[in-house]
Amino acid sequence: MFEITTYQLFILASGAILFGLYLLIKGGDLTIDAAVYVAEKTGLSPLFIGATIISFGTSVPELFTSVNANLSGFPGISLGNVLGSNVANILLVLGATAMILPITATRKELAKDMSMMLLATAILVGGMYMGVISTVYGLIMFAILAGFVFYQYKTDNIDLEVEEDDDDGAGIASMQAALLILLGGLVALAVGSELLVQGAVAAGTAIGVPEAIIGMTVVAFGTSLPELSTCIAAARKQSLGLILGNIIGSNTFNILSIVALTAIIKPLQVDPVLMGMEMWTTVIVSVVFAGWMLTVGKLTKPIGAAMLLAYVVFIAAQYIAPQMIA
Numbered sequence: 001m002f003e004i005t006t007y008q009l010f011i012l013a014s015g016a017i018l019f020g021l022y023l024l025i026k027g028g029d030l031t032i033d034a035a036v037y038v039a040e041k042t043g044l045s046p047l048f049i050g051a052t053i054i055s056f057g058t059s060v061p062e063l064f065t066s067v068n069a070n071l072s073g074f075p076g077i078s079l080g081n082v083l084g085s086n087v088a089n090i091l092l093v094l095g096a097t098a099m100i101l102p103i104t105a106t107r108k109e110l111a112k113d114m115s116m117m118l119l120a121t122a123i124l125v126g127g128m129y130m131g132v133i134s135t136v137y138g139l140i141m142f143a144i145l146a147g148f149v150f151y152q153y154k155t156d157n158i159d160l161e162v163e164e165d166d167d168d169g170a171g172i173a174s175m176q177a178a179l180l181i182l183l184g185g186l187v188a189l190a191v192g193s194e195l196l197v198q199g200a201v202a203a204g205t206a207i208g209v210p211e212a213i214i215g216m217t218v219v220a221f222g223t224s225l226p227e228l229s230t231c232i233a234a235a236r237k238q239s240l241g242l243i244l245g246n247i248i249g250s251n252t253f254n255i256l257s258i259v260a261l262t263a264i265i266k267p268l269q270v271d272p273v274l275m276g277m278e279m280w281t282t283v284i285v286s287v288v289f290a291g292w293m294l295t296v297g298k299l300t301k302p303i304g305a306a307m308l309l310a311y312v313v314f315i316a317a318q319y320i321a322p323q324m325i326a
Contacts, residue, residue: 010206016199021222023192024061029226030185037178061223062254064189066262069197069215076212076271077197077219079128082259083274083282084220086121086251090289091311092221093228097243098304101235105244107294113248114290116148120255121286127259128270128279138263145256196222212273213318221315244293251286281314 004012062085069077097103123141127133172178196219204214227250231243262268293299299307 006206010203013199013202013206016195017203017218017222020192020195020197020199021225023188024065024196024223025225025229027061027185027188027192030181030188033172034178034182034185037172038175038182041175041178060189061192061226063258063261064192065196065219065223066258067265068194070262070266070268072194072197074197074201074211074215075269076210076273077200077215078262079133079259079268079270080212080215080274080278081219081223082124082254083278084216085224085254086282087285087314088220088224088311089227089247089251089254090285091307091314093224093231094243094247094289094299095304095307095311096228097231097235098299098307099301100232101238101243102301103243103299105293105297107297110244110248110293110297112152113245113252114294117248117252118286118290120144120252121283124255124259125279125283127263128275131270133259133263133268133270135264135267138260138268141256141260142264145253145260148252148256209319210271210273212271212278216274216278217315217318277317 062081066078066081069075069081094103120141123144127137127141130137172181200214200219201211203209203218204211227246231246235243259268
């Protein structure tokens with residue numbers, strides 16, 4: 001029987017990861033465009049679309065990847081993906097965005113959403129300490145998210161506008177076309193998540209890195225690319241509210257929808273590798289970010305550069321200093 005070398009396995013795995021990421025990003029774009037078109041045509045309000053579909057839409061790659069990983073028997077990738085994505089969203093995405101445009105906000109604007117993000121983080125930590133995030137715990141998490149979205153819908157008086165693309169909704173001209181694009185996007189997400197998960201596992205095996213660390217770094221980086229592209233585009237148009245809303249909302253959705261739905265479908269085993277530096281980095285980054293924005297209220301270019309450096313150090317530590325991992 002023909003046997004491939006470790007180098008050949010790593011190259012094949014890297015190819016699967018890259019193609020999987022491409023399908024996830026493309027599938028996510030198609031899904032969001034089609035879902036927004038359908039929502040608008042069925043009479044849903046712009047506020048509801050922005051607070052649910054757009055916020056959840058940028059987290060779709062994480063959802064498919066985490067559910068697929070858990071069903072495939074790789075819970076470390078599933079949970080590591082969420083933890084790593086939340087760290088990447090703050091340090092990488094906001095750091096890179098702040099290098100383009102200083103990000104400012106008032107405490108009044110952020111207090112409600114920041115509080116929910118921190119509550120979601122605390123709920124996740126509690127679930128991780130139980131060792132298994134059960135179906136019941138997942139249902140409770142998702143119920144909390146549903147209640148919060150409903151509360152936002154009923155109490156938020158801000159007229160949240162949904163930006164129109166120059167290409168008029170990615171060329172969607174009818175409901176039938178939108179449904180076909182939505183189906184195509186979901187298929188791309190499903191195939192992309194499978195390639196990404198299997199490629200990540202194979203790459204980790206080839207280089208001797210635990211699956212949880214691959215999920216925390218490579219997979220998390222890839223599934224955070226939609227947030228990165230969205231925020232950079234928003235920065236160029238100076239849409240500060242969209243930038244912060246996207247990140248804070250995505251981090252909340254990552255926990256209360258992605259972890260929750262993954263656990264509802266199949267109880268999510270917590271990989272002990274994630275209980276050390278990975279979990280606490282997620283907590284510390286979330287708390288420091290919230291504290292900074294609620295007090296100082298501004299991310300400048302130097303702060304953005306420091307955030308990017310912190311992200312590079314964090315990623316390097318996953319591979320260079322394995323002794324730090326609990």
